[in-house]
Amino acid sequence: MFDPGFLWGAATSSYQIEGAVAEDGRGPSIWDTFAATPGAIQGGDTGAVAADHYHRFPGDVALMAGLGLRAYRFSLAWPRIQPTGSGPVNQRGLDFYRRLTDTLLDRGIQPWPTLYHWDLPQPLEDRGGWPARDTAERFAEYAALVHEALGDRVTHWTTLNEPWCSAFLGYATGRHAPGRREPDAAVRAAHHLLLGHGLAAEAIRSDDSHVGITLNLTHVTPVGTEPADLDAARRIDGMQNRLLLDPLLRGAYPEDVLADLREVTGFGHVHDGDLKRIGASLDHLGVNYYAPMLVGGSSTPTQSAYVGSPLVRVADGGRPRTAMGWEIDERGLLELLLRLKDDYPAVPLYITENGAAFDDVVEHDGVHDAHRVAYLDGHLRSCAQAIGHGVPLKGYFVWSLLDNFEWSFGYGPRFGIVHVDYATQHRTPKDSARWYAEVIRRGGL
Ligand code: IFM
Numbered sequence: 289m290f291d292p293g294f295l296w297g298a299a300t301s302s303y304q305i306e307g308a309v310a311e312d313g314r315g316p317s318i319w320d321t322f323a324a325t326p327g328a329i330q331g332g333d334t335g336a337v338a339a340d341h342y343h344r345f346p347g348d349v350a351l352m353a354g355l356g357l358r359a360y361r362f363s364l365a366w367p368r369i370q371p372t373g374s375g376p377v378n379q380r381g382l383d384f385y386r387r388l389t390d391t392l393l394d395r396g397i398q399p400w401p402t403l404y405h406w407d408l409p410q411p412l413e414d415r416g417g418w419p420a421r422d423t424a425e426r427f428a429e430y431a432a433l434v435h436e437a438l439g440d441r442v443t444h445w446t447t448l449n450e451p452w453c454s455a456f457l458g459y460a461t462g463r464h465a466p467g468r469r470e471p472d473a474a475v476r477a478a479h480h481l482l483l484g485h486g487l488a489a490e491a492i493r494s495d496d497s498h499v500g501i502t503l504n505l506t507h508v509t510p511v512g513t514e515p516a517d518l519d520a521a522r523r524i525d526g527m528q529n530r531l532l533l534d535p536l537l538r539g540a541y542p543e544d545v546l547a548d549l550r551e552v553t554g555f556g557h558v559h560d561g562d563l564k565r566i567g568a569s570l571d572h573l574g575v576n577y578y579a580p581m582l583v584g585g586s587s588t589p590t591q592s593a594y595v596g597s598p599l600v601r602v603a604d605g606g607r608p609r610t611a612m613g614w615e616i617d618e619r620g621l622l623e624l625l626l627r628l629k630d631d632y633p634a635v636p637l638y639i640t641e642n643g644a645a646f647d648d649v650v651e652h653d654g655v656h657d658a659h660r661v662a663y664l665d666g667h668l669r670s671c672a673q674a675i676g677h678g679v680p681l682k683g684y685f686v687w688s689l690l691d692n693f694e695w696s697f698g699y700g701p702r703f704g705i706v707h708v709d710y711a712t713q714h715r716t717p718k719d720s721a722r723w724y725a726e727v728i729r730r731g732g733l
Contacts (some may be wrong), residue, residue, distance in 0.1 A: 289672055290732040295398070295683030297359035298352065298705065298724075299641050301405035301449065303335045304692035306365065308342035312380035315371025317407035318417070318458075322465030333698030339690045339708045342384065349391045351706060351715060352689065355725040359398040361640060361685045362388070363405035363449060366430055373409030374426050382437050389441050400640075400685070401438070402446040402502065403431050403488065406454055406465070413466050418454060418477035418484075421557065428487035435492040443496055446574055446640065447488045450504040451481035452532060456593035463696050471595035472553035479558055482535055486565035501536065502574030502640045505529050507620035507627070508581045511603040516585020523548055523597040524583045537632040539567025548596040572682070574640030575628070577667075578612075580605070580620030610663070611645040611701050618666035625674035625681060636680045642667050643687035645694070645701035648718065655707045655718040664720060668733055686724060690715070 303319045323334035341348055352360055366373065368381030389399045404427065412423050431447065448454070457464035460474035468474075489499045506528055510521035526545035534542045540563055546555065582603040589598035607615040621642070628637060644663040648655050664686060675681050691704035699710060705721040708714075727733060 289675065292731060293682075294731070295359050295638065296728040297357055297361055297398075297400060297683060297685040298355075298689035299361035299400075299685040299687050300341070300689050300692065301363040301402070302365035302368075303338070303405070303407045304688075304694070305339040305341040305690055307335065307337040307340045309336050311342065312368070312384065313371055313378040314365065314381055315367040315373075316410040317365065317367045318410055318413045318465035319407050321410050321413075322467050325467065328467060329696050330698040330700060333693065335693045337710075338693050339710075340713050341690070344713065345388050346391060347715070348690070349388070349395055349397065351717070352392075352397055353395040355717070355721055356728040357397055358728065359400050359683065359685070360392055360689070361400040361402065361446070363402040363407075364434060365407050366404060366427075367407060367409040369434060370409065370430050373412035373423075374429065377433050377437070382434075385434075386437065389438055393441060398444070399438075399442050400444050400446065401434075401442055402449050403427075403434060404447065404454075404484075405449040406458075408465075417459070417466055417468075417473075418480050419459060419470075419473040421480055421483070424480045424484035424487055427484035428491045431488035432491040435494075435497070439492070439494065439497065444498045444500065444572070445492055446500050446502050447485040448481055449502045449640075450576060451478065451485070451501070452504055452528065454481055456527075456595065460595050461591075461593050474595055475549055475553045476557045478531065479555075479562070482532065482566045483562050485536075486562070486567075486569045489569035490565065498571040500570060500572040500574050500638070502576055503529075503532050504576040504578075504641075505533075505624055505628075506577065506579065506581050507623040508583060511582050511584035514585060516599070517583070520583045520585045520597070520600040523600055524581060524594060527594045527597065528581070533628075533632055535563055535566045536570055537567070537573075537635060539563050551596045570635055572636040572638060573628070573632075574638050575624070576641035576687070577621045577624055577639065578642065578644070579610075579614035580617045580623075610659075611647050612697075614644075616644070616663060616666075618663075618670045621667050622670040622673050625670070625679045626677060629674075629677070629679045634680075636682050638683040638685070639671060639681070640685050641687035642684065643703050643705075645703045648702050648707060650707060650709075650716070655716060657718045657720050660705070660718065660720040661723045664724065665733065668727065672733065
């Protein structure tokens with residue numbers, strides 16, 4: 289069961305909803321550049337306008353208050369605050385987040401900022417991006433500037449959102465900005481993201497701040513009992529989960545994953561002292577969960593985000609899927625939470641994203657998204673069960689508050705509990721929003 293202090297929230301990110309990419313001194317990010325690359329984004333969509341949240345945030349906060357949200361997880365666009373990724377603050381950019389934070393607090397909604405949700409200032413990418421160690425140091429500098437400005441009104445900070453995606457989708461598969469296909473650079477990026485997190489945590493930790501990171505984690509099972517299937521599950525669990533969890537919560541990279549990755553690169557970029565800083569950095573862990581993974585061995589080499597593990601295939605679990613093609617299995621969330629409690633005890637957990645895209649239909653009397661309600665209901669039941677088994681789960685943020693720019697898929701997939709008509713920017717709470725408001729009002733299911 290959920291206790292009365294359980295934090296009920298919803299999440300978004302800057303590039304996915306804000307728009308206003310050239311306003312008030314914002315500099316270009318890697319996503320502006322990537323979105324302008326022909327063929328990179330479905331339908332040629334970009335985040336130039338998105339859900340126009342930059343101009344409409346007062347109405348959006350009023351909407352959140354109407355739903356009874358206790359917390360709102362959003363991200364800050366680094367290029368609004370430091371247009372070139374270093375140097376002095378762009379006051380107008382920072383003021384936007386000051387106004388947003390104050391508006392949330394006025395409405396009794398706890399601000400949950402994430403410092404980095406993928407929109408790296410382009411000039412930093414031009415100097416090497418996350419594969420370069422300097423980017424981690426610039427990130428800590430930026431974090432300190434933000435903390436200085438908002439530290440009197442924000443208590444819970446998240447440094448990075450899903451560094452696995454930044455590293456392996458951004459630098460190995462090229463499906464995300466900056467679109468590079470350099471597996472060795474991706475491995476370096478993963479380390480420098482973790483280091484950036486560790487340095488930023490040092491810069492913003494104070495008596496009143498709680499510092500966390502958000503990881504996209506999953507529950508991995510082998511398709512069979514053949515050695516190749518078991519090895520595939522070990523490798524994918526290693527790359528998707530342990531590669532990041534172990535340094536953060538045990539202060540060391542997992543030996544088996546290092547061995548897999550040595551096929552791709554050396555580890556000269558890991559300096560003495562890095563892991564100590566990374567491993568001393570967490571007050572809470574944010575978990576993003578969408579779907580489980582069923583994997584098996586393969587005899588055909590494929591190039592994927594799982595660099596160093598080409599002989600792995602993702603199998604079909606035969607379950608219903610969302611509009612993203614992701615299998616729906618709330619049991620995977622329960623298994624994941626139980627495993628985190630056992631393998632990484634003592635760290636408080638928050639579900640910082642969970643939700644689903646479906647092909648919503650706007651009818652004359654609203655958006656009746658029963659599939660999304662069922663998805664959220666099932667996953668919240670897993671959360672309640674996990675708490676019953678002693679998992680220290682403290683809060684849940686639905687992804688997403690608003691329909692938004694779904695990265696390389698553009699505006700096709702709709703994850704919001706509030707529908708956005710992109711032509712008029714009209715917001716319509718879906719049935720799932722009303723359902724979630726009722727869950728919050730009752731303090732549970
Ligand atoms: O939209 C993304 C979000 O930016 C990061 N986590 C997964 C979501 C759905 O793909």
